[in-house]
Amino acid sequence: MARSEASPVEHPGEACPLSAFVNIVAGKWAIPILYRLIVTDGPIRFRELQRAAHPITQKELTKQLRLLEARGLAIRTVYAEVPPRVEYEATPVARELIGALEGLADWVRTHRDSLAPGPARLT
Amino acid sequence: MARSEASPVEHPGEACPLSAFVNIVAGKWAIPILYRLIVTDGPIRFRELQRAAHPITQKELTKQLRLLEARGLAIRTVYAEVPPRVEYEATPVARELIGALEGLADWVRTHRDSLAPGPARLT
DNA sequence: CTGAATCCCCGGAGATACTG
DNA sequence: CAGTATCTCCGGGGATTCAG
Numbered sequence: 001m002a003r004s005e006a007s008p009v010e011h012p013g014e015a016c017p018l019s020a021f022v023n024i025v026a027g028k029w030a031i032p033i034l035y036r037l038i039v040t041d042g043p044i045r046f047r048e049l050q051r052a053a054h055p056i057t058q059k060e061l062t063k064q065l066r067l068l069e070a071r072g073l074a075i076r077t078v079y080a081e082v083p084p085r086v087e088y089e090a091t092p093v094a095r096e097l098i099g100a101l102e103g104l105a106d107w108v109r110t111h112r113d114s115l116a117p118g119p120a121r122l123t
Numbered sequence: 124m125a126r127s128e129a130s131p132v133e134h135p136g137e138a139c140p141l142s143a144f145v146n147i148v149a150g151k152w153a154i155p156i157l158y159r160l161i162v163t164d165g166p167i168r169f170r171e172l173q174r175a176a177h178p179i180t181q182k183e184l185t186k187q188l189r190l191l192e193a194r195g196l197a198i199r200t201v202y203a204e205v206p207p208r209v210e211y212e213a214t215p216v217a218r219e220l221i222g223a224l225e226g227l228a229d230w231v232r233t234h235r236d237s238l239a240p241g242p243a244r245l246t
Numbered sequence: 247c248t249g250a251a252t253c254c255c256c257g258g259a260g261a262t263a264c265t266g
Numbered sequence: 267c268a269g270t271a272t273c274t275c276c277g278g279g280g281a282t283t284c285a286g
Binding site: 026027028029056057059060063082084 | 261
């Protein structure tokens with residue numbers, strides 16, 4: 001398609017699927033956590049996740065996991081043991097993201113050097 | 124970031140590439156804008172982008188575009204005309220994201236219904 | 247049309263302490 | 267170990283206005 005102005009449809013709402021995506025996995029940690037859940041074969045414990053998504057705080061990790069659970073992307077399993085054990089696992093729907101997320105990861109690895117570290121923000 | 128980095132060990136292999144990714148394209152609008160730049164074949168004007176990335180404000184769009192430019196993901200071209208015309212275009216590096224981003228978009232389209240709309244945040 | 251400059255609020259997210 | 271409970275800061279980002 002030459003010109004992308006082909007779409008005559010007015011999109012008052014959120015037409016762009018990627019707008020929806022950033023709403024679903026908003027925040028600094030959602031994607032890294034989700035990725036870790038997905039690439040992990042089987043359940044993973046809270047502590048392990050925290051080490052993986054370094055240096056996330058407990059509070060943040062808990063919040064993000066609950067959000068992922070609420071969206072049907074993660075499963076939370078509590079074992080009535082002592083010391084406590086809670087395991088998380090990606091749902092089948094979440095696992096379908098594996099290809100795209102690895103695509104992003106590959107892109108970063110490939111261009112890590114050439115990517116201008118640039119300012120995190122603009123003043 | 125971590126002000127008091129007490130971690131004694133450097134993490135070999137650096138952090139998760141996806142942590143780097145969310146740092147690069149942080150914010151509510153970076154990914155949708157980038158996607159629009161990429162799927163657009165050729166330059167696209169400021170106004171068009173604003174219409175595409177739905178209810179984004181001028182300020183936000185300008186800021187995000189400057190950030191993308193600073194990171195080597197977008198090219199900005201100013202034409203000394205009146206009325207002013209400024210065109211943006213994705214760089215080759217940015218275009219390499221096309222596959223992964225469309226993967227994300229497809230995932231959203233596929234599961235749009237089954238995805239629990241859920242609360243945007245947790246209280 | 248493109249964009250800079252201001253004002254301002256809310257919520258993301260870190261630090262820290264406490265609990266079962 | 268796996269969480270809550272607070273406190274707090276600060277910056278994202280919306281609304282609005284001015285400028286070239």
